[in-house]
Amino acid sequence: MRVVDVVVVGAGFAGLAMVGALHRAGRDDVVVLERAADVGGTWRDNTYPGVACDVPAHLYSLAAHPNPGWSRTFASGPEIQAYLRGVATRESLGDRLRLRTPLLGARWDADDTAWIIDTGAEPLAARSLVLACGRLTEPHVPAIPGLETFPGPLFHSARWDHDVDLTGKRIAVVGTGASAVQLVPELARRAAHVTLFQRTPAWIVPRGGGDIPPVERKRLAENPGALARLRAELYAEGEERFASRSGDVAASTVARDAALAHLHAQVADPELRAALTPDYAFGCKRVLLSDAFYPAVASLAVTLEPTALASVDGSTLTAASGERYEADVLVLATGFASTRQPYADLIHGDETTLAAHWSEGMTSFGSTVVAGFPNLFVLNGPNASLGHNSAVLMAEEQAAYVVRALAERDRRPERVLRVRPEAEAAYTDEIAAAAASTPWLTGGCRNWYVDERSGRLTLLWPGTVQAFRERLAGADGSEFEPAHTPVRG
Numbered sequence: 305m306r307v308v309d310v311v312v313v314g315a316g317f318a319g320l321a322m323v324g325a326l327h328r329a330g331r332d333d334v335v336v337l338e339r340a341a342d343v344g345g346t347w348r349d350n351t352y353p354g355v356a357c358d359v360p361a362h363l364y365s366l367a368a369h370p371n372p373g374w375s376r377t378f379a380s381g382p383e384i385q386a387y388l389r390g391v392a393t394r395e396s397l398g399d400r401l402r403l404r405t406p407l408l409g410a411r412w413d414a415d416d417t418a419w420i421i422d423t424g425a426e427p428l429a430a431r432s433l434v435l436a437c438g439r440l441t442e443p444h445v446p447a448i449p450g451l452e453t454f455p456g457p458l459f460h461s462a463r464w465d466h467d468v469d470l471t472g473k474r475i476a477v478v479g480t481g482a483s484a485v486q487l488v489p490e491l492a493r494r495a496a497h498v499t500l501f502q503r504t505p506a507w508i509v510p511r512g513g514g515d516i517p518p519v520e521r522k523r524l525a526e527n528p529g530a531l532a533r534l535r536a537e538l539y540a541e542g543e544e545r546f547a548s549r550s551g552d553v554a555a556s557t558v559a560r561d562a563a564l565a566h567l568h569a570q571v572a573d574p575e576l577r578a579a580l581t582p583d584y585a586f587g588c589k590r591v592l593l594s595d596a597f598y599p600a601v602a603s604l605a606v607t608l609e610p611t612a613l614a615s616v617d618g619s620t621l622t623a624a625s626g627e628r629y630e631a632d633v634l635v636l637a638t639g640f641a642s643t644r645q646p647y648a649d650l651i652h653g654d655e656t657t658l659a660a661h662w663s664e665g666m667t668s669f670g671s672t673v674v675a676g677f678p679n680l681f682v683l684n685g686p687n688a689s690l691g692h693n694s695a696v697l698m699a700e701e702q703a704a705y706v707v708r709a710l711a712e713r714d715r716r717p718e719r720v721l722r723v724r725p726e727a728e729a730a731y732t733d734e735i736a737a738a739a740a741s742t743p744w745l746t747g748g749c750r751n752w753y754v755d756e757r758s759g760r761l762t763l764l765w766p767g768t769v770q771a772f773r774e775r776l777a778g779a780d781g782s783e784f785e786p787a788h789t790p791v792r793g
Contacts, residue, residue: 309333310710311421311430313407313647316345317366318683318699319436320391324368325703327395331710335430336397337423339406343392345438347384352464352483353490355381358593360513362531363538363694366391370531372524377513378593407437411652412678417720419679431719432679434706436699437647439684439763440640446478450616454634461487461637472496474630476621478613479637480506482592487637489596492605499621499629500601503612504589504749505582507563511593539769542693546768549587549692551743560586570598579610588747590691643755643762645685653677654722665755665762669731669783670776672702675723679713681706687735689753689763691744697769705776716787727783738766 310326312319315338326334342348357364361379365371369391375383392401402423409422410433418429443460445451451458457468461483475495477484480502491498524531547555563586571577580601582589601608611624621629643666648659653676661667661676666686668674673681683702689695713721739745739761744753753763765772 305420305427305429307418307429307431308335309430310335310432310434311419311428312336312434312436314338314345314436314438314683315343315392315401315403316347316436316438317388317696318438318702319343319345319434320388320395321366321696321699322434322436322683322703322706323395323397323400324366324391325700325707328368329707329710331707332400334400335428336401337405337407337421338401338403341404342385342389343401343403344385344388346440346462347381347388349441350381350462350464350483351466352461352487354486355483356486357381357384358482358511359542359694359696360538362535363542364696366696367535367700369394370528370535372531373521374516375521376515378511407647407650409650409652412654412680414654414678417678417718432681432710432713433651434681434683435647435651435685436683437645439645439689442641442646443636444639444641445636446613446638448478448613448616453618454616454631455618456632456634458634459636461635462640468633470494470633473632474499475633475635476501476613476629476631477635477637479639480504481637481639482590483639484637485592485594485597487635488606489594489600491635492600492603495605498600498606499609499631500606501609501611501613501621501623502579504584505580505610506589506592507560507582507586508566508592508594508597509559509563510566511595539693539697543768543770545692549591549743550766551585551587551741551747556586556743559591563591567598571602573602576602576608579608582749584749585743585747587691588743588749589751639752643752643757651677651680653680663757665758665760667728667732667762669723669728670702670705670779671698671765671772672705672776673709673721673723673783675725675728678720678722681709686762687765689765690769691753691764693769698765698772701769701773701776705779708779709781712781712784718787722785723783724785732760735766736760739764742766 312322315336356378361374405423408424411420413420419433421428443462459465471494473495474497475491476499478501548559600606609623614624615622619630651658668686671686671688683699688698713719744761755762
């Protein structure tokens with residue numbers, strides 16, 4: 305069995321950030337497992353019409369791999385996917401990247417102090433295991449009575465069926481989250497009609513941006529300092545948004561007023577405006593960016609059904625309001641299984657699985673290491689998401705922490721890091737205290753940031769990126785159990 309120093313699972317942003325950080329630290333005994341046929345993570349899987357990022361491209365990229373050539377302020381999905389392919393090439397992964405190689409299971413072997421990894425092919429042992437599997441990977445399909453009776457094409461937005469010709473079709477879309485807001489305007493241009501089922505309206509603010517002129521791209525390519533300053537400016541703007549998202553009264557009032565002004569400017573019908581106006585606090589759910597959604601919904605091409613899809617009977621869709629609609633194609637833009645990570649069932653630590661350890665919601669120390677799971681690191685896991693800035697920044701901070709932790713591991717005779725349960729509990733309490741008064745818990749909405757089993761905020765970091773950076777930088781190794789010195793006879 306081959307023994308590798310570090311196995312990284314996942315080749316999206318987080319996995320590539322991790323590999324890069326390891327390489328710069330002189331650690332190249334690494335294997336990357338990727339279940340798909342290409343790198344890219346969510347930007348490989350999500351190919352629906354209009355897919356794009358709502359973080360400015362120059363910030364939604366790795367610090368070690370700046371890209372002066374972004375063509376738009378907010379990059380499209382295909383352009384981000386191409387960028388990540390380029391990162392993988394520049395990191396010279398070569399045969400360290402195993403495509404079409406899923407993680408089928410991983411078990412901590414205390415005798416060999418290694419993770420024994422099942423891929424269905426070559427068995428691997430890893431001294432340390434990094435899960436960079438992403439938080440938005442498994443589509444959530446709601447339990448709608450009769451869904452299986454729908455006779456036409458039916459698919460989730462994250463599993464887009466490009467073989468279906470949508471031209472002239474009656475298309476129903478379920479959900480009004482980030483994907484639907486991008487998707488609906490595109491469908492409205494080609495469908496006979498779009499029916500949009502809205503369980504809860506979203507706060508939407510202007511998107512702005514646009515094409516980046518070639519002359520500007522050339523300037524940034526020739527002046528790395530200008531590109532670095534632009535990134536710093538975008539980062540600072542993102543950090544300023546934390547106040548409005550986290551419940552600061554003055555900041556959230558300004559942001560809420562801007563969102564309402566945007567709605568009023570784009571939707572003339574007062575009844576439709578009322579249906580599109582959230583009744584919960586600004587920031588409670590993910591704030592969306594769009595200049596095209598409201599005009600599409602206000603057009604004759606779209607009918608907004610302001611309640612959820614309640615049942616399906618063949619091609620007839622019945623809303624919770626009792627209204628009925630006919631559809632030829634049904635698209636579920638219903639989000640992901642975010643609070644229950646699918647990889648958790650596959651990871652068996654000292655005594656139990658990660659899923660069992662997280663049975664009342666994800667917990668960790670530093671959003672990265674978990675008690676009972678030696679030498680395991682989780683990127684994009686507990687409390688590592690953001691609602692105000694680029695999540696790539698969080699993955700980079702976690703990767704830097706992993707590198708420091710591996711250095712601590714190597715200083716120990718047994719080369720094992722075990723998180724103290726008290727350290728994990730204290731960090732969990734710290735998160736709960738910081739989140740207690742925020743809109744995510746008190747704003748009167750249901751969001752994907754909170755675990756429904758415990759009512760705890762388990763996805764979002766309740767602070768700024770700078771606060772997260774300082775929190776991880778302040779970790780001095782005391783989060784781990786003391787090293788055991790071998791007895792010498």
